[in-house]
Amino acid sequence: MRLTLRTLLAYLDDILEPAQAKEIGEKIHESPFATSLVNKIQDVVRRRRIAAPELSGPDSSPDPNMVAEYLDNTLPADAVAELERICLESDPHLAEVAACHQILTLVLGEPVHISSELREHMYSQGAIASPEEPEAGEGQASRNPKVAAVGVEAAVRRTNPEPAGASLEDRLPPRSAHQSKWRNTVLALIGAIVLGIWMFSISEYFQPEQFGVSTQQREQQLPAGGVEDDSPEEEATSEEIEGTEVEPELETTLAAIEPPDLSQESAEALPPMPAEPEPLPNQDSEPLMEKPEPGDTETAEIDTEPAPLEESVEIAAVPEVVPDPDAFTPPEKPEPPVPVLPDPFNLQYVSNSGILVRHLVAVDDWDVLPRRSLLFPGEEFACPEPFDARLTVGDKQQVAEVVLLGGTRVTSLGASEFSRFGFAITQGRLVLSSRSEDAESGPVSLRLRIRDDEWKLDLLTPDTVVGIEVIPVTPTGVGDMAGATEYGGGIQLQSGSVRLTSFPGEQTVELRPEQGLLTFTGEPGDLLPEPEAASDVPDWLVSGGALSPVEQRLAVRYENEFIIDQPISECIRPVVKDRRPQNSELAAKTLALTGRLEGLVDALSVSHEETRIAAIEGIRNWLLLDEENGPRLNIELQDRFREDDAATINRLLWGYSSDDAKNEFTATELVNWLEHDQIAVRELAAYYIHKLTNRSFGYRAGLNPKDREPNVRRWREHVERTGALVSE
Numbered sequence: 074m075r076l077t078l079r080t081l082l083a084y085l086d087d088i089l090e091p092a093q094a095k096e097i098g099e100k101i102h103e104s105p106f107a108t109s110l111v112n113k114i115q116d117v118v119r120r121r122r123i124a125a126p127e128l129s130g131p132d133s134s135p136d137p138n139m140v141a142e143y144l145d146n147t148l149p150a151d152a153v154a155e156l157e158r159i160c161l162e163s164d165p166h167l168a169e170v171a172a173c174h175q176i177l178t179l180v181l182g183e184p185v186h187i188s189s190e191l192r193e194h195m196y197s198q199g200a201i202a203s204p205e206e207p208e209a210g211e212g213q214a215s216r217n218p219k220v221a222a223v224g225v226e227a228a229v230r231r232t233n234p235e236p237a238g239a240s241l242e243d244r245l246p247p248r249s250a251h252q253s254k255w256r257n258t259v260l261a262l263i264g265a266i267v268l269g270i271w272m273f274s275i276s277e278y279f280q281p282e283q284f285g286v287s288t289q290q291r292e293q294q295l296p297a298g299g300v301e302d303d304s305p306e307e308e309a310t311s312e313e314i315e316g317t318e319v320e321p322e323l324e325t326t327l328a329a330i331e332p333p334d335l336s337q338e339s340a341e342a343l344p345p346m347p348a349e350p351e352p353l354p355n356q357d358s359e360p361l362m363e364k365p366e367p368g369d370t371e372t373a374e375i376d377t378e379p380a381p382l383e384e385s386v387e388i389a390a391v392p393e394v395v396p397d398p399d400a401f402t403p404p405e406k407p408e409p410p411v412p413v414l415p416d417p418f419n420l421q422y423v424s425n426s427g428i429l430v431r432h433l434v435a436v437d438d439w440d441v442l443p444r445r446s447l448l449f450p451g452e453e454f455a456c457p458e459p460f461d462a463r464l465t466v467g468d469k470q471q472v473a474e475v476v477l478l479g480g481t482r483v484t485s486l487g488a489s490e491f492s493r494f495g496f497a498i499t500q501g502r503l504v505l506s507s508r509s510e511d512a513e514s515g516p517v518s519l520r521l522r523i524r525d526d527e528w529k530l531d532l533l534t535p536d537t538v539v540g541i542e543v544i545p546v547t548p549t550g551v552g553d554m555a556g557a558t559e560y561g562g563g564i565q566l567q568s569g570s571v572r573l574t575s576f577p578g579e580q581t582v583e584l585r586p587e588q589g590l591l592t593f594t595g596e597p598g599d600l601l602p603e604p605e606a607a608s609d610v611p612d613w614l615v616s617g618g619a620l621s622p623v624e625q626r627l628a629v630r631y632e633n634e635f636i637i638d639q640p641i642s643e644c645i646r647p648v649v650k651d652r653r654p655q656n657s658e659l660a661a662k663t664l665a666l667t668g669r670l671e672g673l674v675d676a677l678s679v680s681h682e683e684t685r686i687a688a689i690e691g692i693r694n695w696l697l698l699d700e701e702n703g704p705r706l707n708i709e710l711q712d713r714f715r716e717d718d719a720a721t722i723n724r725l726l727w728g729y730s731s732d733d734a735k736n737e738f739t740a741t742e743l744v745n746w747l748e749h750d751q752i753a754v755r756e757l758a759a760y761y762i763h764k765l766t767n768r769s770f771g772y773r774a775g776l777n778p779k780d781r782e783p784n785v786r787r788w789r790e791h792v793e794r795t796g797a798l799v800s801e
Contacts, residue, residue, distance in 0.1 A: 076100045076107060078157045079146070082171055085114060086178040102436065105639040110161075112433055112440060117168040118175070119449070126165050135159060135166070144174055417488040418466050420448040420475075427460035427628065428635050429477070430667065438640035439667045450487030456480070456501070457663040459628045461618035466494055467508070473517050473532065476504040476618040482666055486520050491529050495520025498543045500666075500694065504617055505539050507532040507569065516572070523593075524558045527576040537569025539584070540614040546595065547693040549730035551723075557697045563592040565607055567614050575601065631659050646672035650679055658683040665691020668698065674709055677722070677753040682775055685756045692726055718751050725757035734765035734799040737792070744788045747772060748781065755781075762788070766798050 074080060074093050083089050084097040101107040117123060128137075135156050142148040143156050160167040422429055422442055430439040432453040439455070448454060448464065456462040458479030466473040477483065481501025486494065496503070496519070507517050509532075516531040523543055532539070541564050546556030564573065566589030573591070574581045582601050584591060590607035620628060634656065636644040641663065648660035649672055657676075661684045664672040673695075676688035696702050706726065710719035725746075733739045746758035755774035763769050770791075772784035792798065 076104070078110075078160060078170075079143075081107065081110065081114070082174045085111065085171075086175050088178055088182070105636075105643065108433075108436060108438070108640060109440065109638050111435060113164075114167065114171050115435065117164045118171050120164075120168070120447075123168055124165050126163075126169055140170060140173070143170070144177060414488045414490065415493050417450055418472065418494040419468055420485055420494060421465050422446045422448060422462060423465050424461070424463045426632070427462055428457055428632055429460075429462040430455050430457065430641060432667075433640070436640070438642055440640050441635050441637050443637070448485050450485050453482070453484040455482040455666050457666055458659055459620060459624045459631070461620070463618075471508045473508050473519070474506045476506075478502040478504070478613055478618050480662065480666060486522065489520055492518040492520050495522065497522040498541065499698075500543050500545050502540060502542045502613055504614060505530075505532065505537075505541070506617075507535050507537040509535045521573075524560055529574040529576065531572040531574070532569065533572055534569040537571060538567040538614075538617075539569075539571050540565050540567065540611070543593075545694045545697065547690075547728055548696055549728050550733075551727040552703065553727065554697060554700060557700075559595045561593060561595050563590065565590050565610065565614060567610055573601065627655055627659075631656055634660070641667050642669050642672065645669075646675065649676045649684060654681045654683055657681045658687050660684075661687035661691065664688075665694065668695050670695065670702075670705065670709055674713055677756070678751075680775065682756070682773070685753070685774070686760065689726070689757060689760055693728060696727070714751070714753075718754065721746070721749075721754055722751075722757065725754065725761070729761050729765065731765065731799070735797045735801060737796050740792045740796075740798040743798070744785065744792055747774075747785045747788065748778070762798060 074096050076097060080089075080093075080097055081101070084094060084101070087094070089097065101111060139148060139152065139156060143153060148156065156170075160170050422444060424444065429442045431442045431448075432439055432455075442448075442454065454462075456477040456479055460479055462477040464475040464477070465471050466475060475496075478501060481503055482499040483501070483503065484497040484499070486497055489495070498521070505519075509515075509517055516533045517537075518529060518531050521528045521530045521541070530539075542562035544561035546559040546561065548554070548556060564571075564584065566584045566586065568586070570583065570585045572581060572583045580600050582591060582604060584604050588604040588606055591604045592602060594602060634645060634648050645660050645663050646669065648656055649664070651657045651660065657679060658681065661673065661676040664676070665687060670692070673688045673692050676684050679685060692706065696706065707719070707723050710723050713719070714722060729739065729743075743758045743762055746754050747762075749755050749758070752774055759769070759772055759774050762772075770784050770787045772781065772788070774781075
């Protein structure tokens with residue numbers, strides 16, 4: 074499958090088949106340009122306040138219809154190349170295409186269910202082109218065939234295609250065919266006439282003779298005035314008609330009439346029914362209840378007393394429930410309103426030199442951030458040694474400046490209830506400087522998060538400059554993850570004053586020039602110690618990240634190793650084997666800062682001692698970042714070393730405690746590893762012996778066996794004499 078912009082969008086929106094997605098993912102990982110394009114697409118889609126493409130003028134190309142045809146995969150090949158070129162050069166056009174593709178994927182990802190009532194309603198709306206003019210519709214359909222976008226054709230496929238040229242009447246069910254108004258009116262009039270004729274004829278059919286009532290009986294039922302005459306002069310008045318009683322037998326006869334049996338030549342006359350129905354057996358003739366008089370306003374009471382129960386039925390006694398007058402049900406507390414968070418401050422990278430790298434979550438790698446770039450909440454970025462990175466904070470007016478020193482890794486935090494920016498510090502040093510014009514504008518507040526602890530930091534005065542240092546804690550044994558939430562370092566004030574409030578407001582500590590040092594306890598959740606007076610301000614805080622002339626020359630040379638279009642794992646990993654020790658060491662520190670395990674394992678076996686030590690410390694810091702890092706390290710070592718060597722290196726990388734230094738077996742084992750044929754094992758053993766005893770006896774892991782032998786012998790004698798590396 075070819076790697077194009079359309080297939081790249083389909084891969085990002087997760088609408089490819091698993092095999093195709095795997096193939097495209099491998100091609101993206103192999104191509105630096107595709108990787109950078111993926112990052113660019115993700116950046117422009119979520120970028121705020123991005124301009125929309127113009128509808129007219131010089132920047133209006135391409136036409137929106139052309140973009141739609143491109144998304145439908147109906148655009149000619151030559152136009153596709155031109156449109157993709159425009160998208161690669163213009164962020165607004167790239168954002169438009171990517172966002173529209175994402176929206177279409179969400180909308181068309183599932184089949185749309187249309188009920189039969191809605192379908193019939195749509196069919197009955199308006200008229201369509203007459204059958205005599207099918208050429209126009211057919212020509213247009215042939216010029217613009219409807220083809221679904223990549224991966225979503227299954228969502229819009231028709232199950233019952235209609236024949237071409239079919240009219241609306243052919244497609245409609247018979248019951249839903251459209252009828253014109255005049256035709257409906259004529260039919261209604263005809264129906265009314267037929268109904269009137271039928272009512273007139275049935276009135277003649279319902280004569281008394283038809284139901285067995287003779288003329289003599291009718292005369293007997295009439296009042297004493299005689300037989301009614303049809304002449305208008307002798308017509309009865311309304312009072313006489315109202316006084317005339319209706320024969321009940323006639324009413325009951327009409328109610329009981331049944332259709333005549335047509336199979337018989339003559340129907341038998343039905344006998345007249347009695348005026349009042351006979352009561353049923355065992356039924357009282359008296360009504361169940363008396364009808365209340367019209368003047369009685371009280372409601373008639375109905376006797377609803379149940380029949381007495383049999384004696385054999387026992388009724389359980391139910392205790393009487395007495396309401397407690399003192400009982401009180403408190404009213405439900407309304408839910409507190411959700412606070413409306415302010416918009417976060419803009420965070421912009423403004424350094425004119427140096428390197429700042431950003432974590433790419435989609436591919437789990439890091440790339441070089443262009444200068445003048447905006448940093449968004451949730452993004453993780455790092456400043457490798459020996460560079461520094463300057464960031465400005467604010468909207469129209471700058472409120473603060475942040476300097477990340479080399480070896481610092483942080484994550485940008487969004488707005489909260491009490492601040493509009495903040496940082497989660499993984500490791501390193503940063504310098505915060507207030508840029509507010511005067512004290513009346515109020516303090517500059519930010520969120521500060523280290524591991525599981527979070528504080529609100531207020532820069533109280535316009536001249537405040539404060540430094541923050543976070544030192545990771547390394548493991549002291551195999552599988553030791555206790556230090557995952559621990560850290561060292563502290564906060565030191567250079568000028569002004571700051572206030573540190575623990576979240577959610579349990580403790581407040583204020584730092585002033587006379588007491589401007591606060592040292593972290595290292596235990597998560599512990600209360601902050603009281604500030605103390607600092608003996609001196611460290612150089613990194615005084616200089617504010619400024620490099621010495623030697624560091625500047627080294628930084629310029631090392632900066633050339635970074636390639637904009639390549640991730641860190643590709644452009645910096647080979648530098649570990651550089652013949653220049655400074656470049657090799659800086660490359661190992663960069664890989665350690667960004668957590669590139671493969672390159673760090675390479676660095677364990679290089680010829681430069683500084684590089685090997687940087688790799689050891691980097692892997693040990695990386696182990697506590699995630700519980701899955703331990704198994705990952707073991708697998709990587711098994712792939713790169715012999716099985717027994719991999720197990721030894723894995724054990725050494727997890728470290729030792731001060732108690733291990735007092736153990737004779739551990740001390741003897743470490744000394745024996747000083748003569749191992751694998752340089753990584755020798756370097757690790759020498760690293761821990763020096764760390765536990767603060768002595769080396771002149772041992773260097775990179776020396777040849779003849780030069781190493783005297784130093785190893787001295788360590789053996791030391792262990793035999795003291796019984797351990799460190800005596801009790």
